[in-house]
Amino acid sequence: MLKNYLKIAWRNLVKNKVHSAINIVGLSVGMAIAMLIGLWIWDELSFDKYHKNYDRVGQVMVTQTANGETPTFGATVVPLSNELRTKYAGDFKLTALIWEGAHILAVGDKKISQNGMWAEPAMPTILSLNMVKGSYASFKDPSSFLISQSMAKALFGDADPINKTVRIDNKTNMKVIGVYQDLPHNTTFYETKFMLPFSNPANWWSTQMQAWDNHACHLFVLMNDHADFDKVSARIRNITKPHFKMNDEVIQVHPMRKWHLYSDFKNGVAVGGRIEFVWLFGIIGLFVLLLACINFMNLSTAKSEKRAKEVGIRKAIGSVRNQLIGQFLSESLLVVFLSLVLTVIMVLLAIPYFNHVADKEVSIPWGNPLFWLLTLSFTIFTGLISGSYPAFYLSAFNPVKVLKGTFRVGRLAAIPRKVLVVVQFTVSIVLIIGTIIVLRQIQFAKDRPVGYSRAGLISIEMNTPEIYGHYEVMRNDLIQTGAVENMAESNSTTTQIWSNNGGFDWAGKTPGYDPTFGTIGVTYDFGHTVGWKIAQGRDFSRNFPTDTGAIILNESALKMSGIKNPIGKTIHWHDGNHVIVGVAKDMVMESPYEKTKGTIFFMTPGWVNWITVRIKPNMPIREALSKIEPVFKKYNPGSPFEFKFNDDEYAHKFSDEERIGNLASIFAVLAIFISCLGLFGLASFVAEQRVKEIGVRKVLGASVVNLWRLLSTEFVVLVFISLLIAVPVAYYFMQHWLQGYQYKAVISGWIFVCAGAGAIAITLITVSFQAVKAAMANPVKSLRSE
Structure with missing residues (x-):
């Protein structure tokens, strides 16, 4: 029976090649x-x-309330690790501070810059690193460290790296005690290629074990068995207050299982994040499959008249309805x-491009039985869903009417097809x-004034001791090349704020109010180099020897402080008084979608680790870099010349949204393609169904344009109905999505007009081929049987 079903199904597919294709x-x-x-x-x-x-690892998060806002972030104070480890040993099995960054690893003449971390001894155990050589038992030794397999290969080739010496940042020799398996792409620490002991003297943060006011490190914990994250978070929420009275600072432990999907916080509670995209793409996938x-369904029911006689004959010779349903479902499953x-x-061909767009490393898991079980189940489900309506519809035909020739599908039979077309285009x-709104939001943020000029700015990390102490002479040498307009040093690039601090005091400050500011140390020429704009007062200047220790606030910091007439006023911090000499207009240094952080710039030449260079306008980049590199080689021989374009670093802030926008664009185009494919087939059957009517109209004098309008109007009306449904639905969901951004675009009416006009235009283009073909056909052929 099944063999017969499949044979008939194959014959039908071959007979109707266009329909089958x-x-x-x-x-x-x-x-x-x-x-x-x-x-x-x-x-x-x-x-x-x-x-x-996985189920017992967490990150300590900090929630602070300042200036009416309640942000949650992962930067914690250094002493917190020991506090949790000693006073809450019943809750925490292990704790580990880390400080991430790029470092230079050198073996002989080979120098490699790569991302790694300073970490306390427990971090390898917390992450359960898979050691392929050596062990991390001696990781607490300040002179030993761990490297990944890829890093070992890059440094030592095929040689055994254990107990080999590597020079870190051209100032510290360290011994390799273990090699761990590279972490997969879908892990938080994927880019971590080595681990350095936190206690090493080269790590400045290890000296901050009593600094309760500097939030700069990240703290990870391994909970004891059966420990509840929420209950533990409730016990430690106020742990920092006895040491440093922040304004309503709350501590909590964020489970690893929520790091990736629930990274957005509101009032200290994880409310969402990438989980929203998981739901979004899951729904898109289901709907696109539904369109197919x-x-x-549409094409099968549209050609029902052609198969009506087949159903009638089968029923007349004894076929029961269940057998007919089985026949049509087998056809569906074969397709x-x-x-x-x-x-x-298609997937094999698309995966490389898909991985590039989505920033993934997914592949078809050929050897995974679960994958094949899900694939087969999904395929059978698709076959049953797509074939169920035609099967039950076609098998219900009355054999007497069909064989008498009195069977007519009728107008009501077309209603389900029209409903399905409306669903498709909706x-x-x-x-x-x-997709348009996502791309518009990205462009809106890109067009946001950033408060400085990014063009021609490059940043170089000061990652070896040789480069320090040469500021003036190196700046002069760079300017002498003719390629550099200016140079400055700071402890953050123009696209990041890595240091946040509280504990500031000033005259007139509200009692109990203790906000956290971004803190950036700079040299004299920082403002001139980045091109910021001074709103009040003046920039730092060598003409004022007292500027050493002076500060400049950005407009957001001034608003947070509430200081009136700030120029000349003093802010007290860390046992020092700092005079405000200027107020700079806000610069967008972090997320372009959020409000600018209140930031204080300190004229502190000793507190820097980044160099910012402005290349002269109209100077070819390649030529400029060829002149700049020898200067850095002169003062920093222990490091490869590596730099970051500030433009690229800023553009990277849009990567997540652009990735979502690109994927959504692809899915939208393919959804339209599938809909148009069905519309094309449906239009061909409608034209075939009305071929005699068209022939009569032509004989009576109807023009090609009139006939084209006759056949196209029905489909345009359906798309217009889809538009009426789709506009409010899209507006509701996209308005909700935009609420997640503080700096957001407005949904304009032209977006809906363009989408509607585009959908109608695509419909007309798709239908017109069949409509014009039918209208231009010779009426003699279609009316010959009459």
Whole structure:
């Protein structure tokens, strides 16, 4: 029986080649999108599960209330690790501070700059690193460190790295005691290629064990068995207050299982994050697959008259309805399994590009039985869904009417098809509108004034001791090259604020009010180099010897402080008095979607670790770099010349949104493609169904344009109905999405007009081919049988 079903199904597919091709291609595209999205979602949901202690690892987070806002961040004070380890040993099995950054690793003449971390001894155990050579038992030794497999290969080739010496930042020799397996791409510490002991004298933060006012390190913990994260967080929420009375500072432990998907906080509570994109793409995948299934349903029911006699004859010779349903479902399953073959080919071809766009390293898990079980289940489910309506619809035909020739499908039979077309284009239009709004939000943030000039700025990290202490002579040498306009040093680049501090005091300050400011140490020429704008007072200047220790506030910091007429006023911090000499206009140094952080710039030449260089305008970058590099080699021979374009670093802040926008654009285009594919097939059957009517109209004098309008109007009306449904739906969801940004675009009416006009234009283009073809056909052929 099954063999007979499949044989008949194959004959029908071969007989109706165009119809079959539309079905198979449409389903393949829909299934390929669903499979790619499924792989993406699996990767997201399995983030950090590589670590054996996944369910018991957490990061200590800090929530502060200042100036009416309640941000939550991961930067903690150094003494907190020991406090938790000694006073809350019943809750915490292990604690570990880390400080991440790039370092120079050198073996002989080979010098490599790579990301790593200073870490307390427990960090390798917390992350359950998979050691391939050596061990981390001696990681507490200040002169020993761990490296990843890829780092060992880069430094030592195939030689055994254990007990080999590596020079760190050209100032410290350290011994390799272990090599760990590189962490997978879908882990938080994927880019960490080595671990240095926190207690090493080269790590300045190890000297801050009593500094309760400097939030700069990150603290990770391994909870004891059966410890509850919420209950432990409740016990430690006020642990820092006896030591440093921040304004309502609250401590909590954020579980590893929530790091990736629930990274957004509101009033100290994790409320969302990438989980929203997981739901979004999951829904998109289901809807795109639904569009493909709708095509199958529409095309199958549209050609129902052609198969009506087949159903009538089968019933007349004894076939029962269940057998007919089995026949049509087997046809559907054959189409779906053929589509699955094409789907796998499509996914294999698309994965490299998909990984590039999505910043993933997903692949088809050929050897995973669960993958094949899910794939087969998903394929059968798709086949049953796409074939169920045609099967039950076609098997219900009355054999007497069919064989008498009195069977007519009727107008009401077309209603389900029209409803399905409306659903298709509603989904497609919502995707189009959503994509436009996402891209508009990205562009809106990109167009935001940043308060300084990024063009021609490059940043170089001061990662070896040789480069310190040469500021003036190095600046002069750079300017002498003719390629550099100016140079300055600071402890943050123009695209980051790495130091945040409280404990400031000033005259007139409200009692109990203790805000946290971003704190950046700079040299005299910082403002001139980055091109900031002074709103009040003046810039730092060599003409004023008293500027050593002076400060400049940005406008947000001035607003937070509430200081009136700030120039000449004093702010007390760390047993020192700092005179305000100027107020700079806000610079966007962190997220372009959020408010500017209140920041204080200190004229403190000794508190710097980044060099910012402005290349002269109109100077070719390649030529300028060739002149700049020898100067840095002269003063920093122990380090490769590595730099970052500030423009690129700022552009990186848009990467997540751009990635989502690009993926949404691709899915929207493919959704439209699937819808148009179905529309094309449906238009061909409508034209075929009305061929005699068209012939009569032509004989009576109807023009090609009149006939084109006759056949196209029906589909345009359906798309217009889709538009009426899609606009409020898209507006509701996109307005909710935009609420997650403080700096956001306004949803304009032109977006909906453009989306509607585009959808109608695409519909007309798709339908016109069949409509014009039918209108231009010779009426003699269509009316000959009359």
